[in-house]
Every structure is written in C-alpha cells, then in structure tokens.
Amino acid sequence: MSNNFISTIRAKGDAFSIGFALGQASAASFRARASSSEQFRALDARWRGSDHLKSLESAARAAYPRFVREIEGIAAGAGQDFETIFLWNCQGDLRLPEHVSPAAKAIAATGCTTLLIPAEGDTPAIIAHNEDGSEDLLGACIWVEVEADDGPAWNSFMYPGMLPGHTFGLNEAGIVQTVNNISPQDFQPGVPRLVICRAILDAKSLDKAVEILKRKDRASGFHHNLGEAKTRRLASVEAPASGCAVREVTSPRAHANHLVFEEFGGLEQTIFPSSRKRQEAADRMIAEGALAGGAEAVLFDETTPIFCDNQGDAIGQTLATTVFELFPDRVEWRVHATPGERDALNGTMGVV
Template sequence: MSRNPIPRVSAKGDAFSIGFTLGQASAAGFRERALGSEHFQALEARWRGSEYLKTLESAARAAYPRYVREIEGIAAGLEQDFETVFLWNCRSDLRLSENVSPATKAVAGTGCTSLLIPAEGDGPAMIAHNEDGAVEFLGACLWVEVQPDEGPAWSSFMTPGTLPGDTFGLNEAGLVQTINNVTPNDLQPGVSRQIISRAILDARALDDAIEILKRNDRASGFHHNLGEAKTRRLASVEAPASGCVVREIASSLARANHLLSREFEGLNQTIKQSSLDRQEAADRMIAEGALAEGAEAVLFDEITPIYKNGQTDSSRTLATSVFAIFADRIEWRVHAAPQERDALSGTMRVV
C-alpha cells in the first residue's frame, strides 16, 4: 500500500461547481491536516475579520471574480465558511505572528526544487519539479483534472482546501507551470499569489502567462517555471510583489527558493539554508552531467537533500513531477516517492 496516495479527481462545469467538487474531495484532508495546524491557528488569530484580509478579497473579486467563485465552491465542498477558506488561500500573502514555533516558520518558508531543460533537436523541452510542503499534507493531496465551461481544460496537483495552481500543472493550450516558493519581504495589499497562479492555468500561451505575472497589483509572489508546447519555449519568471523578471531558458538550470536576478539584489528576502544547499547541489549535479540519467537523478538526491525526506527540517517532498513538452503534446508523470515512481501519468494533447 502506498504511503503517499495521490487520488485522481475529475471536475467540470462552472467555477462554483468545479470548486465544490474539489472541496468535497479534499474535505477530510483540510479538516484533519489544515484546520488544527499551528499555521492556520496563527493566521486566524491575527487576520480573521481584519481590514487587510478584506482588502485582499476586494482586490481578488475585482481582478478575477471567477477564481473567487471557485474558492466559494471549495468552501461549500469543505463545509466551511468562505472567510476560513479565503484566509487559508491567502496564507502566503499574510505575515505570521512572531510567537509561532520555529518549525511552523520553517515550513511556511519552505518549498520546492525545479529543473528547466531546453529541447535538443526534435526532442522535448522538460520541466521537472519536487513539490515540498508540510509533513501533515503527505498522503492528503490530490491530482485534479478539470474541464471548465470557460477556458482550457487543465490538471494540477492540489493541497487540501487550496485553489489549484500553486504547485505544478498543465493545460490543453500546451502550457506547463511549476512553482517555487520565495519569501521576499515586500508584501502589499493586492491580488493573492494563489489567484495569480490559478490564472496561469487558464493562459493560452506563454506570453499571456507572462503578462499576468507582470501585473503591478500582486499582494506577493512566486518564482514561476513556464513551458509552452507549441514553441517548446521555457521561461523562468521571478515575480515578487515589487517586480517581475523574465528569463527565457537556453541551457539547463535548477531553481530552489530564493530570488537570483540582479534586479532584486536590493530586495530584502528570507533565504533558508536548505534553499542555498539545494541550489548549490543541483547546479553542481547539472554541471557534472547528472541529467543524462534523467531529471530524477537530481530531484531524488537524498544526500543534500534535494528530495525532502525529513533529514534536515520538518518539510517533505509531497510529489515529484516530470513534464516532457513536445510541439503537439505534453507527456507527464508524477512520482509519489523515489520508490513509488509513475504513480500517475498521462498525455495531454494540445488543442
């Protein structure tokens, strides 16, 4: 029996119906893993009913009302009030109080290693990704496959109660997205990065996705790894609240959890030792030719560790994804663990 089951969930219809299905599917995980967590309790104590949270909601409704409607559906499926679920979805846009434990602070600032590997000849471009998160969510996440009434079909890894998009996913327009957490200290009132990431799943081209990330009304931001099937272009986009730097990828590279662009040298950011270690190790392994044996040769490293196995902190790798991006299709696979490869796989044809 798998120690990290990843159920496959299908949803379709309008925004509320999709959200409701996803909420129902993740309800047990949300109740058992999120609601009682110190992270959620700290958020609720400081931010529930606050004017700042209301400002984030107003910005989201003005910019992307359909995705707010999805959150309303998720809340109904979870059998929770909207504010509870919106608060959870804005957790990265809100500062934690100083009295939370070091473990909670560490997990809140954790997250993910990505590889971007350009196409050679007629071969595919590749994006591969370790999705890291709180150990409580190991075995509680979903792979969701969505056919909306509006926009392209899309699929995404989903953590309980969270609007999909902030992990890894793809759509039938041929777009792939993986996300790396970053923690610059530039939070501001605006549109939650969860909602921005969800908007990328509806983008019909790489350039459209980049335009979304250039919005100047973002409350916080991520590092986004993007790939486009039709052109096999890859892009690394650093998009904290205070700026956006786009880099098209011509040679293989790795990304951990801190901003690297010169443009952000003056921006104060919190950088965990794990991020520095994973970045250094992945860069070295790529330079030594490890990718000749596949992306997993880097992402499953348990010495550094790049693969989060509990050796160095309280976070875990929740899943590993590999996307092969061809001109007419995306072939994808999701590993539940190094010993549980290809737990899920499929091909999405580009429409």
C-alpha cells in the first residue's frame, strides 16, 4: 500500500480567494500527476477551444457564476490558465476520443461504493463511502475546510485542481453528500456535473439539494447520496443528464458506480466488472448482517474487493474511506486513509 497522506487546507473569503487557496494547495500535485495523465492529454487535444467546451462554460456561468469564480481562483492559484482547469473539471462531461487506451477509459470510469444506513430510534443516520479514483492520485488529495463569505461553511475531499464537492463533503446546514461515478451515454450541452456537485454543498436542505439535481440543463450526471442531519433523512439519487430518480432510504442499502433504478433500465451505460461485483458483494454483506461490525466491515472488504487496491479488475484505487454520522444537531465524521490508517482525520460540524 502506497503512502496516503491526506493534507488539510483551510480557506475563507470570497469565491476567488477560496479557489486561489485551494489552487495553491494542489498546484504541485496537478502539475505532477493530473495534467500529465493520458486521459487529460486526450481530452485537451480533442476539446480545447471547442464550441462544446465553450457551451459548458456559458451554461456554468449563467447558472452558478460564483462557482465558476472559484474555478478561476483555482486556476490562478495553481498557476494554470482558466481553460486548462475548466477542461480538467469537465472531464466527466466530455467524450473520450476512441484512440484512448482501455486502461485510461477504465480509470476515467472508476468510482466508489457508498452505504446508506437510516437512523433507528436515537441512533444517527449514517452515510459511509469509499472514494475510488486513479492510483496516481493516492496521497495527492486534500481535505478542505471553507468559510465562505456567501453560503454556508463546508468541508470536502478535493482532487488536485478540481472544484470540491464531487467526492464527499458536508456543510453547516447539516447536508452530507457522497458521489458515485456513473457512465451513461447521454451527454448534452449544459451545466458541468462538478459545478452541480459544488452547488449541493451550498444547499440548506435535502429538498433544495434534490431540486438542484432535477435541473433539466445538466451536461452529464452522477449518483448522489444525500443526508440531512436535522431530520436524519437519507436519499439515494440517480441523476444522469436525461433524468433524475430519487429514493428515500428506509433500510440499509449500498450503491456502486452504475445505474440500478428501473427508471433508467433503457439508458445505455457502461458497467465495469468491478462495479457490478462491488454492488453484489455489498448487497450480500448487508443481507448477511455485516453492518453489525460497522460500515467499515463492508467498505474494507478485500475479498471482492470492495476496498480497491488496484488488484484484479479493480483498476481504481480507494483514495479514502469516510463515515458520516448524522445527528439532529451535528454531523460527526471520520476519514480513513487506508484500513491500516484509520481516523487520519475526524471532526464534528454543528448544524446551524
């Protein structure tokens, strides 16, 4: 297991100032690991200067100008031009060229396992999540804690050069979000999916978060796991560009990184073997009572493996594992770097 140090950065102020601090913190990792990847080079060659990329930018500026300002700050802090960082943030909204290697396509589609465990009696509701990504990003990601001039304070796990929100995070309104990649083929001009995820970190309620995901002008989509501490409600939301299906969670369930709701049964998608195996294994382990040992008993499973260590057909790498416990007045959270490095980070955010 490679070293997986997760640094912490605190930022505050207006949108550009926040982005600038995050860009500075991830500048070296972006240069060394992200911008040199086959995936980024292929997207850059295909889409830089294109009308489609410009349409994504226009849609983002029209819908959420403050979050585009954060991207501008990230670019400045990282010492990159805006188009480079915006393109990097739109990678999930852009089709990879056909000549890209199967390994690069698989890495682009890697993506996470989440457990949603509703509250019983006085117990907290729980959202627990494996964040899976490219092995190149192991040890390059950051935990960010932000006090914004506009909107609630929020925390999130951040990839180098990327707008936070599309991994796992929470805000002081008690909204928790974890995100799983999906790979349907319904791309359209619209608001990039990372901007949508960042918008949810500003949501003041679960209902407001779901409203954001029901926008008709999303360029592509994710599966979102949402929680609201005040009510301890949990929701599993599949939101490709062409639709949005919401399930309020009343019994423990898992979600890997492909669409499983019947609303999208006819939508073309790519399902990688690892995702299918993780979904089946997590469902089986929940049914067998594994959650009695805590969420980690499932997320650290190495037989399927649910915990991805770049073995077998699990091309991705688990970059961090998080557990959020949602109480009416607070969210308690912990982040494990690896199964052997538990509680690398932890904290409590009071609900305002």
